[in-house]
Amino acid sequence: MNLLDSTNIYDKQKFEWGEISWMHEPIDSPYGRLSVAQVKIYPGCQQEKHFHLGEEQLFYVVQGQGSFITNGKKEDVYKPMIVYIPPHSEHEVFNTGKEDLIFVVVYVPIKLIQLQKPYTVAAYKNIQDLIPLEILQNIKEQLSELLKLIIHIYDGNHQLLTQDNEENEFCKICSSMHPCNKRKYTSDSSNLLSDNMYKCDYDLIELEVPITLNDNILGYIKSGSFVLSNSEEIDKKIDAIQERLGIDRDPIWTIYKKIPDIIKSRIYVIQEHLVIAAQFTQVMLERSVFEQELTEKDNEILMSTKEKIQLKDALKKANHKIYHDKIFAGGANITKEFVYPYDVEIILENAIKELDLEKIEKSIDDCRNKYIDSENIVQEMIVVLSRTAMRSLENIEIISQMRKKYDKHLQQIKKEDPWEILKCFCMDCIEEYKKIRQSNRRELIDNINMYINTHYKEDLSLNLIAEIFYISPNYLSSLFNEKNRISFSDYVQNLRIEEAKKYLRSTPIKVCDIAKKVGFKNNSYFVNVFKKNVGMTPNEYRKNPIG
Helix, strand or coil, X not given: CCCCCCCCCCCEEECCCEEEEEEECHHHCCCXXXXXXXXXXXXXXXXXXXXXXCEEEEEEEEECEEEEEECCEEEEEECCCEEEECCCEEEEEEEXXXXXXXXXXXXXXXXXXXXXXXCCCCCCCXXXXXXXXXXXXXXXXXXXXHHCCCEEEEECCCCECCCCCCCCHHHHHHHHHCCCCCEECCCCCCCHHHHHEEECCCCXXXXXXXXXXXXXXXXXXXXXXXXXXXXXCHHHHHHHHHHHHCCCHHHHHXXXXXXXXXXXXXXXXXXXXXXXXXXXXXXXXXXXXXHHHHHHHHHHHHHXXXXXXXXXXXHHHHHHHHHHCCECCCCCECCCCCCCCHHHHHHHHHHHHCCCHHHHHHHHHHHCCCCCCHHHHHHHHHHHHHHCCCHHHCCHHHHHHHHHXXXXXXXXXCCCCHHHHHHHHHHHHXXXXXXXXXXXXXXXXXXXXXXXXXXXXXXXXXXXXXXXXXXXXHHHHHHHHHHHCCCXXXXXXXXXXXXXXXXXXXXXXXXHHHHHHCCCCCHHHHHHHHHHHHCCCHHXXXXXXXX
């Protein structure tokens, strides 16, 4: 008998208390959600207390009499009663008569909501590298409590990650004699559930669902062992164990009987819960990988000034799209009347970089009582400023610490003044800037000089360099004069003039073309600057290249 073979619609499960003859299971229903079975409970026997997770059931009593106890409430049943059992209930059945209690039951499992993948990322690590083991243990324990079944979580190499308070005594005995030989459950039907089932020689079955990320398997969620149906040879196999161990057969059978007997339709509900847990874990994996990739990308950006410009533009576009789509950080909806003060955001960003406390206080005070959605505005502004104004600190750890600190404030934003939270955030940003600038002024000017020495032939300006390095033009000018003992414009002109000398000495290129090559847009201006610095015109220098 193959319990997963959809072509055998009258397959039967036998238990100590009775038997279930299956007419069809979910795969045979045009709706994919229906199971129909005939349940027989022997005289004087009881179907043990069990939990209906998503199974909504309707019973029609065909023969005999007994008692249903649902969520502690007892109801006597007899032919031809119809009894309804709601989902998410605790249920047990007693046969109180002298003949078999027989009823037809229709199972209608509730379709569980499936989580969708929010985006695509590349997986390249183990699950335990991305999700703390305490979180995996918590998932395992909650799922185990819900299903009333032992649950395990493994990594991609089937190494157990979670700890168990309970152990399957029978499996422990078997593994002491020989390695576990569970293998994939085979079925002649098209039932996809069989792809996730494993069965051993003693008819113990486990359900396993992979935790995937794209095409990569990073781990598995697996149910503890249960029994669907015992083969005719199970008695001989139990006898073989007791002979090998030299103990009585009864203790082995007692241990074996502790393994849950699962009603066939219930395995679909268990499987769905495992899938939900796996997909929930997948979302956490995606989020973890995404955050790590963002961090790595940040580090790359800090090494490439061009990437900094691209990132800033992308963030502005993304921020615009967020408000265009009426979506706000934290999930709050924005009404059509909502107006976000982009001008204030830009002012605060520049004020932070310029260490201008007065401008920050004035801008924020001007906003008070001006906007109807202050809480959401401040939440979004802190998120944006964390990415823009603070990025030039070139220290991911500081940025992360600042975000964590103010995440706590934002959680209490309804109890605090939103604008005061924003003001404190901006002031803390300035303090971090002061620390960094005091310790890295020499490094900063070296990087600026290096950039100018590489790009002096391009269209450079004080404002452009200040924007690239996320500092104010005034601060750049002051720092440049202090460290280089020369103004920014004179420094760039000197580089261009020295390069022009090389062309004049070694090539016949026209003077107007040389001017363009070294970064001058106007030929007359180039000639005047060259004569001022060298003491002769470019043509005179070409004839007599001195100095």
